[in-house]
Amino acid sequence: MGSMMGKSCLLGALVVGALSTGVAAQTKAESIKALSTDDYARAERFVGYNASPLVDHAVQSATWLDDGHFWYRDHDVNGDRYLRMDAATGKAEPAFDHVKLAAALSKLTGKTVDAKKLAIVDYSIAADGRYNIGTRSKHYVCDLKSAGVCVAKGGSDKDPAMKHGDEPGVLSPDKHSEAFIRHWNLWLRDVTSGKETQLTTDGVENYGYATDNAGWKHTDEAILVWSPDSSKIATFQQDQRKTSDMYLVSTNVGRPKLEQWKYPLVGDENITMIERVIIDVADKHVLRLQMPPDQHRSSLCDDVSCGRNGGWDDVKWAPDNKSLAFVSTSRDHKQEWFRIADPATGAVRTVFDEKVATYFESGNGEVNWQYLPATDEAIWFSERDGWGQLYLYDLRSGKLKQQITQGEGNVSEVLRVDAASRTIWFRGVGKEPGRDPYYQHFYKIGMDGQGLTLLTPEDADHTVSLSPDGRHFVDAYSTPTTAPVTVLRSADDGRVVAPIAKADISRLTATGWVPPQPFTVKGRDGKTDLYGMMFKPTHFDPNKKYPIVDYVYPGPQTGSVGSRSFSAARVDHQALAELGFIVVAIDGMGTPWRSKAFHDAYFGNIIDNTMPDQVAGLKELGKRYPWIDLDRVGMWGHSGGGNATVSALFLYPDFFKVGIAESGNHDNRNYEDDWAEKWQGLLVKDKDGKSNYDKQANQLFAGNLKGHLLLAHGTMDDNVPPYQTLLVVDALIKANKDFDLLLIPNVHHGYGEASAYMMRKRWDYFVRNLMGAEPPQGYAMKPPKI
Structure with missing residues (x-):
């Protein structure tokens, strides 16, 4: 489920x-x-x-650090190496000093950490040069410039300057702040100093800001979207005050412990609703959008937040921060409304809607609709012709301008839109005749529906990671029977810029x-x-x-x-x-x-x-x-x-x-x-x-x-x-x-x-x-x- x-x-x-x-x-x-x-x-x-x-050298994913660099894990019989590659030169080097990091983590945790088995799942470089290191269950900030020192995220009594709450936060675009939930309200934490500021004050139990509770999922993650200039936050106050409860009890010696949380059931009259708001960070002002409470739903799945990258799927800011587009979903998932809000006044305009006979979905993995305010256009995803296609809408009239993609096969994920060149890059399935219809490929196409270009020609399933500037992408391609080959490619024509890794399964087949x-x-x-x-x-x-x-x-x-x-x-x-x-x-x-x-x-x-x-x-x-x-x-x-x-x-x-x-x-x-x-x-x-x-x-x-x-x-x-x-x-x-x-x-x-x-x-x-x-x-x- x-x-x-x-x-x-x-x-x-x-x-x-x-x-x-x-x-x-x-x-x-x-x-x-x-x-x-x-x-x-x-x-x-x-x-x-x-x-x-x-399986050795199976690099099936990469994470971009900036426009020109990405990191990845390369595993072989000797353990794990974490490498950082320069896209301009195609050269890879250690992402950090593995031995020094292991020693720093060993000193912090009191347990011996093997430099060949660091089990890192998240890695980034802060503005001051320190490393943000995430393992399966912990997050650390490490300074490896001298002897090497790591502190657990949230700080410690030994490092008062770093001590602050450890609630998971959403990083601002300028990387100076992160927003998080505490006691049903939204707070702000300065990344460098750890200083914390409360943004909202009227959040109460079961009526809190940015809370993540879908019934089947209830986490401490904050659901919100920062404006591009890091000055505002789009989020919601989630009303569960009338939502019914679910109960479980532990098994232990003595009285069982009761776990109770909001869990609406099919057919309930009162279910979870959201009241959309925009928060001005500098003056801590909460602006409520001028519309009734919305359903706790997504155009993508059965939760308000369901994309693989977390966040709030159906909300997108204009690049100039002057407007906010979002999609509302009906309770039965049969109707979607594309809306635009004014973050200065809270006014909301419904631009167009789509009704379907069964259920609406906006893609696979991530929502595929895109907001193009500079030209008053939107790219919309629909299965109205029997396949998942892209359509271009005029936001002034709310009318369809043209269908962009055609034919059999689905657009599965739109990864980038370049408004200047009017080009779309997307993953798709079932578009290559004679191939497994589940194999994902990577394409580009013009907004006018012309120039469809296959960027991943191999007859295989392609896992793609696109650089932030859209110039390059890492492509790991494989099949159920052939191990992955990973290359760096040009997003313009798909040509291979540099090899990254080629898997070796000889130890497995042995x-x-x-x-x-x-x-x-x-x-x-x-x-x-x-x-x-x-x-x-x-x-x-x-x-x-x-x-x-x-x-x-x-x-x-x-x-x-x-x-x-x-x-x-x-x-x-x-x-x-x-x-x-x-x-x-x-x-x-x-x-x-x-x-x-x-x-x-x-x-x-x-x-x-x-x-x-x-x-x-x-x-x-x-x-x-x-x-x-x-x-x-x-x-x-x-x-x-x-x-x-x-x-x-x-x-x-x-x-x-x-x-x-x-x-x-x-x-x-x-x-x-x-x-x-x-x-x-x-x-x-x-x-x-x-x-x-x-x-x-x-x-x-x-x-x-x-x-x-x-x-x-x-x-x-x-x-x-x-x-x-x-x-x-x-x-x-x-x-x-x-x-x-x-x-x-x-x-x-x-x-x-x-x-x-x-x-x-x-x-x-x-x-x-x-x-x-x-x-x-x-x-x-x-x-x-x-």
């Missing part, structure tokens, strides 16, 4: 329910007595934490690793091509019969396969296959990146979960490959995949024999409002009190269960609360069905440190119930300690 981050550590695991000990029938299959510890250890070699470190096998099958209609990946044991024998496991994430916001870039491990698919399974993932109809009609396949019937496509695809694979045993079909998934797995076992009980459903949102009437209301529609009741959500609930079909089902959930899951799974448990008990239940105390949606235990339980369950063998007793996974 929304966030899948696990934060808490495992206190224990409680197994509840009737433990199934029966062995699945092995029609046409060779009987296997038991798997050994060595079998599991061999499989564990292909889990990500073991496989990924064996373990016996084999790449997944991409395939296509036909969908439910017998016509539409579906794309998937297959994982086979490295000791595959075509003369044997293998049970098949289908990994599923049904969408609608993403699919089962994931990125088409190279990866040494996709979930634990290859590891599970190594135990003696065929593992597949299929992107069914109803998932994104293809045509609008493809994505709309099961709108308003969310229990569909792509199951007709999964069944059709598996049957076709069974006919194509005699070594697939369609009498032994299993499925597993997490979150939306947990929902889909239960619906598979309940609605196709003669086909799916074993299922493992983790943290599923089994009844979306019990899920946070805007996700389900986008994909299923607003809750509507008829005169008999029945709603369009009633028949979408998995528990209604519990009596159909025939196979083996393992349900799992974290008891402190604040994304999909555990009551979702307990609804299914209750129905199964009332239907007198045997099933298995694993509740993991005190973990959130992603299971945290219990993830390895859950992985082993999945392996055991499929081995015992789908393969008909006995797993080794109590095998202990060995993930690295972070």
Whole structure:
């Protein structure tokens, strides 16, 4: 569903329910007595934490420091190196003194830090030459000019000059200040001195400024957009005072601790709203825009903030700071309004709007609309012709001037618009005939729709990082079966300016690793091509019969396969296959990146979960490959995949024999409002009190269960609360069905440190119930300690 981050550590695991000990029938299959510890250890070699470190020089992303320099991590057998490249010369050098930084961090933390294993995820250079260093869980400011000194962000008693709050902040364009939330109000922190200033004073609990709470997500991040001159902040006061609460309780000795937060449900009369404001930083004046409260929604996803770079997706300042454009989204995501506000008066003008029959989306990854006030124009994204295209609008009249992109395939992300040359740079999919439609390429095109230019010619998936001035971009291209090559290219014509890295997978292949096998099958209609990946044991024998496991994430916001870039491990698919399974993932109809009609396949019937496509695809694979045993079909998934797995076992009980459903949102009437209301529609009741959500609930079909089902959930899951799974448990008990239940105390949606235990339980369950063998007793996974 929304966030899948696990934060808490495992206190224990409680197994509840009737433990199934029966062995699945092995029609046409060779009987296997038991798997050994060595079998599991061999499989564990292909889990990500073991496989990924064996790939050398795989530079799949780069971060620009300024117009002419970027940094990246280069990993090999000797560890990690952090390099900074000059785009003008193509030369790379160490980004900092690794040994000196390790020594400074060791001195600060009291723990030995290895210079070859710094685990840096964020790096920048401050105006005074100090380094901002971010690891997975900490942020430091380091001065390496002399002996080398680091302080934790927020300061310490040993360094009073640096001591200040550690709330996460949003840096101003001039990099002098950062805005953050404290006690429901917005504050400002001087980056150099640490001095803090309160900007708002009337923020109160559940009616605070810039607060980030989507129900399924509630963080301390501030949601706002700075004006280009750093003088103003566009944000909102978020009203949750009438929004309903969600409750969870901890598992511990003594009284449980109550966790309570705002979590609106589908159909609630009172949901979270935002009141748009503009704050003048110098005089601390709050200007409210002259409009009613807006929905807590985005044109991109089911939250007001959902782009991969954080921030507020649907708000853009004019370069001269004199106007502000934003897009409002209706509660059901079916209507968008493009509006312009005057930051001096708060006046708001609605320029144009768009209504759709199902749901509106403005792209993938980032919103694609752009504001061009100098020419009174806007670039608008729409799927009105069946594909994701760009359109040019006149802001004076609100009328369409022309369609910019044409034909099959989608614009996925607009990365840059040059108003002077009237040129647009964008990532797109499905525009190159004969290639995988999920491969992303990089293009440029004129605003007049002329001069479409492919800047990444290789038949591969391209991950692109564009320089701030738009002159160069880093391109890491790969496929599921070929490792990445990373180059620096010109954004003008795509020519290679300099090589950066070429991955070496020789250490990985030495373990016996084999790449997944991409395939296509036909969908439910017998016509539409579906794309998937297959994982086979490295000791595959075509003369044997293998049970098949289908990994599923049904969408609608993403699919089962994931990125088409190279990866040494996709979930634990290859590891599970190594135990003696065929593992597949299929992107069914109803998932994104293809045509609008493809994505709309099961709108308003969310229990569909792509199951007709999964069944059709598996049957076709069974006919194509005699070594697939369609009498032994299993499925597993997490979150939306947990929902889909239960619906598979309940609605196709003669086909799916074993299922493992983790943290599923089994009844979306019990899920946070805007996700389900986008994909299923607003809750509507008829005169008999029945709603369009009633028949979408998995528990209604519990009596159909025939196979083996393992349900799992974290008891402190604040994304999909555990009551979702307990609804299914209750129905199964009332239907007198045997099933298995694993509740993991005190973990959130992603299971945290219990993830390895859950992985082993999945392996055991499929081995015992789908393969008909006995797993080794109590095998202990060995993930690295972070």
